Amino acid sequence: MTQHAQRVVLVTGPSGAGRATAINALEDFGFEAIDNIPLSLIPRLLDGPVALQPMALGVDVRNRDFSVDAFIELALMLGRRPELELELLYLDCATDVLVRRFSETRRRHPLATDSAPEQAIAQEKTLLEPLRAVSDTLIDTSSFSPHDLRAALENWFGRGTERGLAVSLNSFSYKRGLPMGADMVIDCRFLANPHWVPDLRALTGRDAAVVAHVAADPRHAEFLERITGMLTFLLPAHRAEGKSHFTIGFGCTGGQHRSVAVTESVAAGLAEAGWRVSIRHRELERRGMVPGPGDAEPR
Structure with a gap:
């Protein structure tokens, strides 16, 4: 990592675990934030001179070119670039809590067709498990309100937080x-x-x-x-x-x-x-x- 590397946080996790809340919070903490960005656009977005402002990019299964293999390949490629300081933030949540959240909001799960929400949630969590396994930062939001999640993110990513362990x-x-x-x-x-x-x-x-x-x-x-x-x-x-x-x-x-x-x-x-x-x-x-x-x- 170079002295002036740009910090880039890739934010993902199962639908309903809080990715949108995390992206909004990171933007408030001074990150340039873009949600639901196609994987193919990320390398082009990061080309050019190193920016001083950190960047948070939200990626999920709704992206038209999304695949776990492509995501991991992209992360490995970006991780080899010395001008970037890459981190994968994975937001996880218990299945029963995700079911309740979708029921309360009455939103359709992005993978649901005629199947029950429980099946779509289980399918997505299985699909994303390899990303969870290689994540740098894992936050379980099962017991979190949006305020709780924001507070946890502020501890790791907030303004004035020096980079380190x-x-x-x-x-x-x-x-x-x-x-x-x-x-x-x-x-x-x-x-x-x-x-x-x-x-x-x-x-x-x-x-x-x-x-x-x-x-x-x-x-x-x-x-x-x-x-x-x-x-x-x-x-x-x-x-x-x-x-x-x-x-x-x-x-x-x-x-x-x-x-x-x-x-x-x-x-x-x-x-x-x-x-x-x-x-x-x-x-x-x-x-x-x-x-x-x-x-x-x-x-």
């Missing part, structure tokens, strides 16, 4: 499955469980009493030291490879106590070391115990 730490419950898009998952279930202490059961890993209980486990201090040491070794390497963000999941049984406490502690250590860190507590958000990502402040 952004780190996202997510606590979660193993009972509800792994967080989508996680680059690394760390199991905290071996630590002392506050759930079995009646006075702590209703609290969360953000409460001092729960933090103290978890920290009293004799393995806790070494665990934090080893995790932080590993991340401070890995993150610069991922940044050097051009990765734009790195997501780490910390899981426990219920996603309320141990994983939350560890997430907060690791985030504080990484932020103190100078990393741009954001936190999301999936299960606490689901239960209304903390604000959603649209209201969270990055560290």
